Amino acid sequence: MSLSCNSSLTSIRITSSELQTRAGKLLEHVTEKRLSGVVLFDNYYILYLTGFAFIPTERPIAFLMNARGEKAMFVPRLEREHAVSETGFERVVDYVEYPCDPHPFQILKKTLDSMGISGDIGADNDGYPWIYGYRGPSLSELTGANVIKVSAFLEDAMMIKSEAEVNLIRESVKWGNLAHRLLQRYTKVGATETEVSLRASHEATLAMLDTLGPLYRSQSLFHEGASAGYRGQIGRNAAIPHALANNITFQAGDVLVTGAGAVVWGYTSELERTMVVGRPSEGQREMFAHMKKAQEVAFDALRPGARCSDVDRAVRLYYEENSLPVASPAPGGQQRRESDSDFRGLMPFWKHHTGHAIGLRMHEGPFLDVGDHTVIRPRMVFTVEPGFYAPDMGGFRHSDTLVVLDDGIEILTYYPRELESLIID
Amino acid sequence: MSLSCNSSLTSIRITSSELQTRAGKLLEHVTEKRLSGVVLFDNYYILYLTGFAFIPTERPIAFLMNARGEKAMFVPRLEREHAVSETGFERVVDYVEYPCDPHPFQILKKTLDSMGISGDIGADNDGYPWIYGYRGPSLSELTGANVIKVSAFLEDAMMIKSEAEVNLIRESVKWGNLAHRLLQRYTKVGATETEVSLRASHEATLAMLDTLGPLYRSQSLFHEGASAGYRGQIGRNAAIPHALANNITFQAGDVLVTGAGAVVWGYTSELERTMVVGRPSEGQREMFAHMKKAQEVAFDALRPGARCSDVDRAVRLYYEENSLPVASPAPGGQQRRESDSDFRGLMPFWKHHTGHAIGLRMHEGPFLDVGDHTVIRPRMVFTVEPGFYAPDMGGFRHSDTLVVLDDGIEILTYYPRELESLIID
Secondary structure (H helix, E strand, O other), X not given: OOHHHOOOOOOOOOOHXXXXXXXXXXXXHHHXXXXXXXXXXXXXXXXXXXXXXXXXXXXXXXXXXXXXXXXXXXXXXXXXHHHHHHHOOOOEEEEOOOOOOOOHHHHHHHHHHHHOOOOEEEEOOOOOOOOOOOOOOOHHHHHOOEEEEOHHHHHHHHHOOOHHHHHHHXXXXXXXXXXXXXXXXXXXXXXXXXXXXXXXXXXXXXXXXXXXXXXXXXXXXXXXXXXXXXXXXXXXXXXXXXXXXXXXXXXXXXXXXXXXXXXXXXXXXXXXXEEEEOOOXXXXXXXXXXXXXXXHHHHHHOOOOOEHHHHHHHHHHHHHHOOOOOOOOOHHHOOOOXXXXXXXXXXXXXXXXXXXXXXXXXXXXXXXXXXXXXXXXXXXXXXXXXXXXXXXOEEEEOEEEEEEOOOOEEEOOOXXXXXXXXXXX | OOHHHOOOOOOOXXXXXXXXXXXXXXXXXHHHOOOOEEEEOOHHHHHHHHOOOOOOOOOOOEEEEEOOOOEEEEXXXXXXXXXXXXXXXXXXXXXXXXXXXXXXXXXXXXXXXXXXXXXXXEEOOOOOOOOOOOOOOOHHHHHOOEEEEOHHHHHHHHHOOOHHHHHHHHHHXXXXXXXXXXXXXXXXXXXXXXXXXXXXXXXXXXXXXXXXXXXXXXXXXXXXXXXXXXXXXXXXXXXXXXXXXXXXXXXXXXXXXXXXXXXXXXXXXXXXXXXXXXXXXXXXXXXXXHHHHHHHHHHHHOOOOOXXXXXXXXXXXXXXXOOOOOOOOOXXXXXXXXXXXXXXXXXXXXXXXXXXXXXXXXXXXXXXXXXXXXXXXXXXXXXXXXXXXXXXXXXXXXXXXXXXXXXXXXXXOOOOOOHHHHEEO
């Protein structure tokens, strides 16, 4: 039984007609730019256009489309059946193996020639990237063609989500919520972050698979199911937002920054919460309140027609115009120079922009950043997650995932945001 | 307490003097090629040269070294403390945020100028790849420099492991063994692959963390601890080697292809076994025996001084010169044409080359492949994993990790290989 081949089965995956619409838009771009065709190597672009998920390795995989809209997949023999069943393409060209002899790109060249893809070729990269030991010529070296980047077009297209995509993100949110609920339940003084994270992720994933059954496929490269954890953001380490994990034991007074999500047919969501172990100190309460307020400033500024930079500027203004009630020392003993906007108000506790788009990738553009002037449009999906980082106290950050509506926003994540709900007794 | 700053603590991580030796060899290459310096973006190359592990995102990170051997890291402010503590570099240049204004690459340009890196610049890629929504100029567009690829040099250097690297791979093997032992123990008719994989991985990881304590850091981008699972390679699906996971229920008669490993200070290993649920059929026994024999053919051919292609040719010869005892149908109803080496003997069941090198990356070069004529040298580490794939019966593959010695090989994985040890009652 294959879900992809029987449209009468209930399914939540992206339909093949939606995939065809996406490829059709790319074809319009090819026509407009007078390209002979496109060659895409990026696994996310290929997943977006074909529904085919794969783990990129040293064996190159490519999506090809010529100016007549004829599509083909180029894959190692190893992936042939998988590519045929996932894409439904009539033309799946395989090569024996990498590196082999001749090099797979010799087969690619023949395929491009036979499809009439030459001269001006659109691509996401001039050749397959040299990952996992792959070596090979660039597309321009191989074909003598003029390679024109189409990545910006694809990035722009992927920004606006369809109803089906938003629904998959909604589904992802639910299971991230469960994983986070379990994470909070199992977090106790004396437990370690890894045991709690593994248990919460493990149980949430089994519940998710038992609940969704055949409706579910991960279609992700690295993850299956739901997960929740701490990424080392515990106690003092919380001040380093993307620190890699250590197996730290929870202690009273720790400030914890969590992260939870789930991958559903490739789509993901983000839920992060700041939790405090034991009775929060006054300083912790103060910082938490600022974090929560800064997030609300972003929610208020985020609306269709505004620019991404407007949202981040509003949040930065909040940092600049507010300060701690007592003359708290700035992080790292830095001198506060009120003339320098980097050090005004709460800016010493700032480390990163307000948020980013999310979908098939955990981060994607546009960014809620003072340097990104993209106009916010309905059906963009963003995380909103301004953070405060104090070396002596920890990091403070909530992240919520929201979708832009015609007349506002809908916050998709619904885990409690207030401090009283996030205290570990 | 920081392991990296206190050399008197017992540690199994790569020492800073070994990291300096690696960078020193790259500097020799820079000098030899008369480059003004190098710029590296690839996270594995950066981990190899600096010990700094990070998750690549839309925020570019680079390692810089000029022709005088002066090193610097280029990171977002978010990663500053992390980069300083992991690399110990005096010079860590940060930019405020991506995309921000000015673009981070403007800061990179200033840094390159100040280090005298211009003209002929070595790099692994002409600019930061456009991942997770990143957009930006290429290095050559940014600087007007002539960008010369140094990836092949780095790939060659990473092929030969030091004693410390082999020891980390040895440590990885142990915990992959535990995860696999638990995986086999919990696999039963009626259980599902995900519940068994999660439980085995979960318990093995906790045992590993409790055992190694502060000796352990993952330093991996996506994994912590040990894991074992099936990757959807169950029953009939096993014939698709890299199929993404589904939550399949084990049934009597299933042929299972497993995968287990652990990541230790970034280094990994590979252990895969073919298991059969219930009493194996004659056909299954026959195919298993061929798989095991083909692996032994590879072990025999793999020795210092031989070429990688010799090993794969020996294995292919085994496929070509042997056949099933009865006239079994070839996969997919393909016609057997004895004149075509693709269809001779057992070749219809062939899908991929014999193996690959492994280390910081799950796959790396050189490859045990007829097209890779690299001479095998002591302290290369390989997986050996010829496979047989029959749509009606499943996939058959063991993978073992070995290190090349001065006068032979040492197989590092020690999980039982014979069928009688791999039957699930």
